[in-house]
Amino acid sequence: MAVEMKDVLAVILAGGKGSRLEPLTRDRAKPAVPFGGVYRIVDFTLSNCLNSGLRKNLILTQYKAMSLDRHISLGWQGYLCRELGEFIDVVPPQQRIDEHWYQGTADAVYQNIYTIEKERPAHLIILAGDHIYKMDYMKLMERHIETHADVTVGALRVGVAAAAGQLGVMEVDTESRIIGFEEKPERPRSIPGDAEHVLASMGVYVFNARFLFEQLCLDATRHASKHDFGRDVIPAVIRTHRVFAYPFLDENRKKDAYWRDVGTLDAYYEANMDLVSVDPQLNLYDQRWPIRTHQPNLPPPKFVFAEKGPAARRGQALDSIVCQGTIVSGGQVERSILGPNVRINSYSQVEDSILFEGVNVGRHAKVRRAIIDKEVQIPAGMEIGYNPDQDRARGFSVTDRGVTVIAKTHAMEHPPGPQGGEGSRD
Secondary structure, three states: OOOOHHHEEEEEEEOOOOHHHOOOOOOOOHHHOEEOOOEEOHHHHHHHHHHOOOOEEEEEEOOOOHHHHHHHHHHOHHHOOHHHOOEEEEEOOOOOOOOOOOOOHHHHHHOOHHHHHHOOOOEEEEEEOOEEEOEOHHHHHHHHHHOOOOEEEEEEEEEHHHHOOOOOEEEEOOOOEEEEEEOOOOOOOOEOOEOOEEEEEEEEEEEEHHHHHHHHHHHHOOOOOOOOHHHHHHHHHOOOOOEEEEEOOEOOOOOOOOEEEOOOHHHHHHHHHHOOOOOOOOOOOOOOOOOOOOOOOOOOOEEEOEOOOOOOOEOEEEOOEEOOOOEEEOOEEEOOEEOOOOEEOOOOEEEOOEEOOOOEEOOOOEEEOEEEOOOOEEOOOOEEOOOHHHHHHOOOEEOOOOOEEEOOOOOOOOOOOOOOOOOOOO
């Protein structure tokens, strides 16, 4: 069934604190955190919208939204034409209805109900701006209309342990109609006949617009409500209205469906490290479903020094992603992601690490299993990721799985040993 996507408004929720990603979210919203070198997390949801034909998009922000706003302005406004009614608008809290910050996902939409109504959409698709996946929302909309649903929820089959306390879990009948919904249960109910998996919510919802407005206004009057879609709005309507699950059809087209909530530092690290494997689970090179982003005007990456001998300098990166503007100057890089304008100086070593834009690794420095935020300067001779206790003593964060994380404002003293960087020399 054909869908008029011009009648669909996408509302992207990008206002969470992202506290589990501290210190990466200390100065930026979670959807603005870099991913895969050149991308931001929000680019995956926005690329899904663009590839699906969605041309009307509102991004609802709340905390530390400046870098996200800048990224959208630089990287995304050129894809749509305002004169044709197309847009990606970043909407900060208006507090037109309530003087409080957003109390939950449903409250975030409710507080912007006037902005949404002005577009007069027939349907709304509510999306999270902090998940990594590829999905054709047009197919989702077609299923929503075919089933005459009031609400359709994107559904993903995941392991019981992965869903426990983390994801909303659904029960469905033989027609995929939702008959039960629990938000982040500690003991989720498994799929009948499959004790190891549950049907989890992706945080993707399609609503008939008028129905959604009515439910948001009702939910706002319920004092006991957390004003959340998964916790309150969806469970309140499953017995009285047509609420269906839509099985996730992965446009990534690998053996296993790819959907990641990179809400913790370890999950974020593992998802990035997958990208440098020989056959990564997430395909960033599929031109049929491109992932778009802001591409700054920078020179190509460069690798210098190819000296011979055991103590010689050799600038090389193996099994790694190296972004534009980066210079690997006589240092060794393995299984790492180097963001734009990174500098790897002579005799240094970087292994199994993620370096954000502008990081400078000094001579003879060694970095292993680390996430280093924007423009951090690693002094010559320093070792990071080799001694967790020493890293903590320096004020760095160390995750449960032993990944060292350095915030972008962290200042470091030079340890004893070789000093200085490469200067202007390649």
